[in-house]
Amino acid sequence: MALKKKDHLELYRQMVLIRRVEERSAELYQAGKIGGFLHLYIGQEAVSTGIVSVRQPQDRIITAYRDHGVALNVGISAKAVIAELLGKETGVSKGRGGSMHMADIEKNFWGGHAIVGAHLPIAAGMALGDQYEDRDGVTICMFGDGATNIGFFHEGVNLSKVWNLPVLWLCENNQYGMGTAVDRASAVEQIHMKAEGYGIPHSRLEDGMDIMKVREAVGAALDHIRSGKGPYFLEVMTYRFQGHSMGDPQRYREKDEVTKWEQSDPIGIYHRYIVGDKIATKVDLDKIEEAVETEVNEAIEFAEASPDPGFDTLYDYMYASKE
Amino acid sequence: MAIITMRQAISDALWEEMERDPKVFIMGQEVGVWGGTYAVTKGFLDHFGEKRVRDTPIAESAIVGAGIGASMVGLRPVSEIMTINFAFVAMDYIVNEAPKMHTMFGGQMSVPLVIRTAGGGGRQLGATHSQTPDAIFAHFPGLKVVSPGTPADAKGLLKAAIRDNDPVLFIEHAAMYQVRGEVPEGDYTTPIGVSKVQREGDAVTIVTYCKGLQLSMAAADQLSAEGIEVEIVDLRSLRPLDMGPALESFKKTNRAVIVEEGWPSYGVGAEVATRLYEAAFDYADAPIKRVAQKEVPLPYNAALEQFALPQVEHVVAAVKEVL
């Protein structure tokens, strides 16, 4: 599916929006306005933006706690994202979830899950739901490199093949799980090879910093699954520019390594592509950046002015059943 | 009213619910071809087919995790854990995923999942296979925990659990499948979170559930022969815990014995006794007694195992002590 100028501008806008929201969130965190853990998506924007841009509306998406990118890509407003970070009633999860637990099921985004690897079997179950009801949606399950070493991963991936479930296992290999490099934690560095043991077709995208390549790889994987061939495993190489979460002293990697990767900034790559191929001008992109700036400013104002959840609502969502 | 076994009552409940609602399906180890470890699902595979009677790998996390996912997208799974001793390897899903989804995302998702399992000792299976750890699971808000003591309640509670919009852990007793009892004709449900007086009396209140009910009923017969009429309150649900009938009874008898099969420390008896004291301290004419399992990993040797488990004579003795 060829992209028109306006599509490129929209994807660029999303990537810039993620970047700005994350940068401003870091400031809000430092100012003590965001509590708990805050895992930034800076550096990985091409991955979630590419994935969400090629999925169909019936394709579910579920990810781990590093979820602000997907949240914004699926169209949750910056207001609802930042309000959630601030724990406000107007947040996308009504201030109950926080940074790690954002979801909007109307947009087929099923969260934001904070126990490493635990959402993989859950994703398999969602795909089972679609298979059971003869719907043609694919469940796209994103997880980190670190998540491929926990038992949940293996149980979920195995089950997906046993039942031939329509699920895309999408490993975002940003090369570290907290401070542990992949080769210090995983028996294989080529993580997609783990799918081989489960008879699931797999591949690795070496350049996950280029959104066009992400789109191509994910699109092909989704076509494969939608044609009824069962699950697919795609590993996407990427890099997070910031620490694992706020306050990470980053003793496990050299400054040089980070600097080197920063040269393949996914936003810079996309900028050069758009301007170089004369899809749009630098002026067009500048305008988008300005608009995003304003949007994020307004979102922060909105979030700060929003009410906290009332104490009288503490038990509101304990059970779904009406008593 | 027909007199049937616990096994038949549970099997009938499952069968009738699967006939009633095509979204209900079962998955677990040996539920299909084998016919269920305790023969509860014998004949199901032939009648309902592989789509709805799903044999799974030995992967408890995936069994419950996929059940959560499938329930989140609209199905009504019954995930079976062969025995509660294997629930520990699915602990994350039972206590940390299923009960959290609804509340953590601000009410967007629900998990109408039933986790069926069997617990209990007395079958010479050794320490790893003989536990009654119900209280652990009842600790978690957001999860419902039921454990019936009669065929009628087993059938009604299982139907209620399947129709419930929240995750329900349904705990059977592995040594009670042959217990017989009267079961109402036709379709009925037994409400979750409602205790029941199973036998009336005025001397002492016995609060119990599941296997404890059997012991207590037998003790009541012996005591009755000596002119002591006990009142037996069957909790049936451990969460939500309905203290109404127990309190009412305690205010009448002013004495209570709590009978459970699990260990007393941090257990059901500890909880119930505290609640009785908190709400009706002034009514107590004697310290409340607990009858429970001795605090050891259960041994294999038959006599030693029985020595460690609560017995009818312990209930009789406890009642006499508080009188």
Ligand SMILES: Cc1ncc(C[n+]2csc(CCOP(=O)(O)OP(=O)(O)O)c2C)c(N)n1
């Ligand atoms: C079961 C479990 N163990 C440990 C943690 C703590 N923890 C949170 S994130 C993380 C690293 C995960 O790394 P990876 O899967 O590569 O994702 P990334 O953070 O790189 O996106 C750890 C150990 C957790 N949340 N859950």
Ligand SMILES: [Mg+2]
């Ligand atoms: Mg990682």
